[in-house]
Amino acid sequence: MRLIPSLLIKNQSLIKSKSFNYYKYLGDPVNVARIFLEKGADELLINDCSAFKDGINFDLLERIASNTFIPITYSGNIKNINEIKKLINIGIERVAIGIYEPNDWNMVIEASKFLGNSGVCSILNIGYSKLLKINLIFNYKKRRLKYRYRLNQAIEDANNLGRGEIILVDTLNDGTRKGFSLYKLRYKFNKNIPLTAYGGIKDYQECISLWENNFNGVASSSFLSLLPPHDALLINYPKKHLNISNKNLTPPKVSIDRYSKYY
């Protein structure tokens, strides 16, 4: 039962995409990460889409990591083990590796040898072809659907080669708040593989139904950072979730008082 705010970064700014296309500026990622921490978020997922052009922005990630004391998963153009070592060193907890073609699973396996299965995630960006009327893997780097890598094959590879958690991204509904349309895929994956749903999350009710459908985590950006109907910027984290996860807790009496009011 993890509700994970997702931060999409482009050129050092926090942005929000709609169906992976339209971008809206949201603010400074360090600030927003800090606000999510103080609101009691479970975890953060950082996606850097400018990393494909400019490489991983370690400075920015270090600034975010040094201001937050919750787990951070990073994704965006991770090419080799040295980069993973550097990410872990600056305080990133887990790395997520984008799967665009069958060979990309090798990187996941290699990373899990160094980080253990628990430190690695794989991201499956799933798009829809209107022509073929089937789901396909969306290649984020080239910004088009990968016709040669079918979803069924990707799921089979995930069951055989996958390590750690798998993040399913609904690229079509991303940023639209129409609901996560891929929940039925849970049954095609091996029961023991933890899955996180990302893209199109409508409201907290939907998060609950996804958790009941055996999704381990739900990641969302627009639901947690924009206010409908005009998509005004409002960083929020549902109090209902905090009540469920915190109702049995007794906050410790430490000197870090400014946190305790959130528990």
Added chain:
Amino acid sequence: MISVGVINIGIGNTKGVYNAVKYIGYDVSLISSNKLEDFSHIIFPGVGNFEAGANALTPLWREEIKKFINKGNFFMGICLGMQLLFEKSEESEGEGLGIIQGEIKSIQKISTKQIQLPRLGWKLVNYDEDYKGRLGNPGQKSKYYFVHSYGLLPDMHKLKKDEFIVEQIENGCKIAASIEKNNIFGVQYHPEKSSIFGLDVLNNFIKLN
């Protein structure tokens, strides 16, 4: 005089622990050369595979850590750092420090219902009213962030007189959340990533003298 050192041998999120200790308000430094004698408290963070961790611990490091602990100074292992305190692990080859006798086992072995591995997320840990350890507070109910596939299983571990385990129970399976043995502490969860509850554990550890 409290001075906290964080062992930096390239296997852990050292910066995360460093930032957390600094945030609580103590002097902290990253240790890359194996000189531990200047410190009163050492934290050994680790993320990753057991063998990778065991290989990173050179004989010099092992000797220095054992010397530090034998002097009676306080030592804390986090996640893989805790697992490396033991002799070996089912995860992979490689020799641990062997400071605490026992073996790290796969969680899948004991679960009657299958637990999704890696086992990750925030888990509730209850400290009893008569809790006598030093990392938590008696009667405290805390949540910590766990991320692991292997762990210390209290049912399969021969508990010595001076050892003390706090259990975390999920689906009827008992998994050690932390172990204390005199001046040696090990936590399976990540206190540096467990928000206020984790900072409290680090605070309790550093306050020991």
